[in-house]
Amino acid sequence: MEIEHPRVVERTRVAMDPFSQLILAISVTSFLTFQWLFHKVSPWVSVRVSPGFLNLSDKQKVEWNSRTVSTFHALLVGIFCLHILLFDDAVNEDPVWGDPTLVKTNVAITTGYLISDLLLIFYYWKAIGDKFFVIHHLAALYAYYYVLGEGMLPYFANFRLLAEFSTPCVNQRWFFEVLGYPKSSRPNMANGVAMAVVFFLVRIAVMPVYYSSMYSVYGTEAYYLVPWGGRVAWICSSICLDVMNVMWMHKIARGCYRVLHPPRRAKAAAPQENGKAE
Template sequence: MEPLSIPVVLVTFCSFLVSQWIFHVACPWLSERLVPAYLTLTHMQRTEWNSRVVSTVHALVVGLFCLYILLFDDAIKKDPVWGDPTLVKLNVGVTTGYLISDLLLMVYFWDFIGEKYFVVHHLAALYAYYYVLSQGILPYFANFRLLAEFSTPFVNQRWFLHVLGFHKLSNFSLVNGVAMASFFFLVRIAVIPVYYSQMYSVYGTQAFYRLTLGARSAWIFCSLCLDVMNIMWMRKILRGCLKIIRSSRSQKPEMLLTNPKID
């Protein structure tokens, strides 16, 4: 493997530092002043709150940049394997710094926010992204993967509403639940055929065979690993949606606005 360039290392390191700063400093300071209920949370809940705020900020920044690249970067459209990776490397560097930060926080606060599937997810992504950052390969596919971040804010918002005391059948929870399921399906499941059709279109080409065996293996293995987990999570989301629908039919209409901590 080739060594990482200095600009890539700097972007990744800055992303790591910013993620840690938001978790330890910015989020607690702002949350205490903007969300009074934050002060009533337990230490475990505050830890997860801070972690999810960092996750949301990262998802919005990287997701929007990813969409811009997907729409306007003609170089990676023309050559998805070896196209100019400059912008993609910048975005992947931001994600890499965040993933390392989040992984360390999960290990340190394992009893609070530790989750084995997220560890597998982070390690698989980091393994694949190393090839992108060091060799500048597969920019289109690396960027396409980052579309998944658009579902993250809604997943986190579901937890925020729950911990703030919003009833699962409140209007806010229901709207967010629909948005979460819809975005998760669109950016993580519905795109699977598109992603693998693009992968198949370059398989066997000269550009494909220019990739090292390690790069090809990382690309295919990590893609399959991430998609298996996405399908598992989508299954859980659908089961939760069905449970909510069944519950809503048995609840009185006036209960839909229940919000014990806010009212």
């Protein structure tokens, strides 16, 4: 006689209502909040924090507000994600079917953000339109369906959100660039080093932990209870994402090296230029 996993039995009882009213409310609230942050809060704060915001073109202001909201979202869900990884025993002990309550909350916040960002991308396509981001957002929403709707794979879904910690540095690099900071300036160099370090820690260094956890549940009863679509969203997306992460890490490392170790010709030319200026 086949014995079902206890978590699956528990979820079967609520199969008629895959998206709870609470999760739906969080997603909608998240969507409205990020729209409000984009249209109202970011412009108001940006003018007071950085006067250079007023000198930007309309397209640059749209991207500025988009990146400001992106940074806020990344910090919010990243901190929540770290809390779950450190203190949510149910998810850590059963990565496939552990109690997903907190993870669902975090993913619901991200779902609201992704839908909000998709709407902004389509509406302001000429300013921030990007096919890659559309594909990324849609793929993420597809994967999150299995977390929000079926309550499966909470550990792995949450673990992936660790990558959001690299977003603020990436956005800050764009802010410095659009404000006219030279690449050799100390703030830009400090941010570049921080971006390389954080990107490596949250996207590359964690790979052994992530895939060892995946390997530990592969072939188990809990694994086979995950539907085919869920396995595709889990395994294939993870591999594709990490291939891109390795490629991005390579580019970031090369860029960081070039900034910290400029060509000798540039160093030799510096005294001459200074001498002419004097």
